[in-house]
Structure formats: C-alpha cells, structure tokens
Amino acid sequence: MTDKISNILKGLFQKYPDAKTALKFSNPLELVIATILSAQATDKKVNEVTERLFKKYKCLDDFLKTDLKTLEEDIKEINYYRNKAKMIYQCCHQIKERFNSKVPDVMEELTSLSGIGRKTANVILGSGFGKPAIAVDTHVIRVANRLGLVNTEDPVKIELELMEIIPKEKWTAFSLSTILHGRETCKSRKPLCEQCMLSSNCQYSKYKS
Numbered sequence: 001m002t003d004k005i006s007n008i009l010k011g012l013f014q015k016y017p018d019a020k021t022a023l024k025f026s027n028p029l030e031l032v033i034a035t036i037l038s039a040q041a042t043d044k045k046v047n048e049v050t051e052r053l054f055k056k057y058k059c060l061d062d063f064l065k066t067d068l069k070t071l072e073e074d075i076k077e078i079n080y081y082r083n084k085a086k087m088i089y090q091c092c093h094q095i096k097e098r099f100n101s102k103v104p105d106v107m108e109e110l111t112s113l114s115g116i117g118r119k120t121a122n123v124i125l126g127s128g129f130g131k132p133a134i135a136v137d138t139h140v141i142r143v144a145n146r147l148g149l150v151n152t153e154d155p156v157k158i159e160l161e162l163m164e165i166i167p168k169e170k171w172t173a174f175s176l177s178t179i180l181h182g183r184e185t186c187k188s189r190k191p192l193c194e195q196c197m198l199s200s201n202c203q204y205s206k207y208k209s
C-alpha cells in the first residue's frame, strides 16, 4: 500500500469511524428490499416506507404470499413503485426457488436476482453479510477520481481498480466512508477542500490551488 493510500484511509477512518449504510434493515432480506427501493429515491424516503413495510412483511414468506397489486399499493410513495414492486416480487420468488429461501452471499448469485446490479450486490455483501465489498455509487466515482485513485467514470472499472490498491479487509469501510465524505465534504458542485482532511493527498485540490 502506498503512503498516499495509507494516508487517505487513515483520514477517512478517523473522520468516519462508524460509517454504515443509511438504509435501515435488520437482516439481509430487508437490505435487499431496501436497496431495490433506493434506486433514484432518497434513503430518508426509503426508510419511511420500509419502516411500515417491514412491520407488515416480516419474512420471505410474507412477500411470497402477497400479490403484486397489494405490494404496489404498499410502496406507492416511492419513485417507479410499479417497476420496483415487480422487481421485489420476482426477486423474492427467485430467492425461494433458486436459493432455498436464503439471500445468497455470493456476487454472481446476487446479481442473478431481479433488481440487483453490481452496486446493490456490493451493498448487500458489505453491509448485510459483513464481507469485503466496494459499492461504487456516484459519490465513490467522484471522490476516487478527484483524489486521483482512478481515472475513469466506469463503475465496474473503478471497483476493480480500487480492489487492486486498497487492502481487502478495508474495502467495505472505504466504500462506506467515501460515500459519507462525498455527501458531506467532497460535494459535487462545490467541494469543501479548505476543510478536507484529504487535501494534501488529493489531485483535484493540488490542481485547483
């Protein structure tokens, strides 16, 4: 690990020692449902909806017993609720049929489920199962490029390149703390470089000054 990476990780972990996903869940299935709902919706809105949803649907069987129309009605406050209800419905049936009613904890199996792409799968692996995983969202794309850790907007390339340079046991914490850093400090339009603990290791900040 280079000094630059080491300093960046130190700065991120000092500032965000308990970084975790903003989505509320109490088991991997709930995280699957919440992440499907979270596409183009705020975490706050998703948490409002899932607070009620998870009281009604307590386990996989509850989702399997319902019909699509009822599920649509139960999540209708969320953007694209019809499509998301369909994804959740299909995903739950696939979990039962293909994975013996257990949410899988392997990338290829997760991404074979309806509504779950690579980023979502990494959120589930990292936060739901405690496995090393780098979820690359818009914040990670922006911050990693500005820091000069990568030089591409392609999320899959970014994930693979970061996996090469960051120690495996730190992947999840890096991803979660970088998301927070992107939200709070390294903002899209006006990054707050003057108050950023990473500025001395940041390519964008050096170029700017």
Ligand code: SF4
Binding pocket: 143, 146, 147, 185, 186, 187, 191, 192, 193, 194, 196, 197, 198, 199, 200, 202, 203, 204, 205
């Ligand atoms: S120094 Fe500025 S551009 Fe670099 S990570 Fe910090 S806020 Fe972002």
